[in-house]
Amino acid sequence: MKGIEMVFKFFERLIVGSLIIMMVVVIILSTFQLGRMLILDIFTPPNYLLEITELLDIFGFFMLILIGVELLETIRAYLDDHEVHVEIVLEVALIAVARKVVIIDVKEYSSNSLFAIAAIVFSLSAAYYLQKKARTRHKSISPVSDN
Numbered sequence: 001m002k003g004i005e006m007v008f009k010f011f012e013r014l015i016v017g018s019l020i021i022m023m024v025v026v027i028i029l030s031t032f033q034l035g036r037m038l039i040l041d042i043f044t045p046p047n048y049l050l051e052i053t054e055l056l057d058i059f060g061f062f063m064l065i066l067i068g069v070e071l072l073e074t075i076r077a078y079l080d081d082h083e084v085h086v087e088i089v090l091e092v093a094l095i096a097v098a099r100k101v102v103i104i105d106v107k108e109y110s111s112n113s114l115f116a117i118a119a120i121v122f123s124l125s126a127a128y129y130l131q132k133k134a135r136t137r138h139k140s141i142s143p144v145s146d147n
Contacts, residue, residue: 023075
C-alpha cells in the first residue's frame, strides 16, 4: 500500500505542478493580450479616447486575468496544504461575478436575472465575510494550557 500511496502523491504533484505552469503561461499571455488591446484601442482613431464598449472589453479582460491569478493562488495553496482553501475559492467566485457585473448590459437581461445576480453577489459576499470572521476568531482563540 505504501508504494501505491507514493505513486499517487507523485502523480498528484505532477498534475498540480503542470496546472501551475500552464496557468502561469495563460496569465502571461493574457497580460500581453490585454496590453495589446489597450495600445490598439488607445491609438485607433480617435486617438487617446476609448468608447464604452472598448472600456468594458478592457475591464472584462482585466478581471479575467485577476481570476487567473486567484486560480493560481488556489492551485498553489492546494499544493502547499493539500486542501482547498474556501476563502480563496470565494475570492475567485466574487471576482468572476464582479467581472460579469462590470461588463453586463442591463438592457439584455430581465429584472429577475439582475436580481439573481445581485443575490449571488450578496451571498458570496456574506460567505466571504463569515469565512474571514470565522478564521479571525479561530486564530484569536489560543489553546488553554493544562499546566
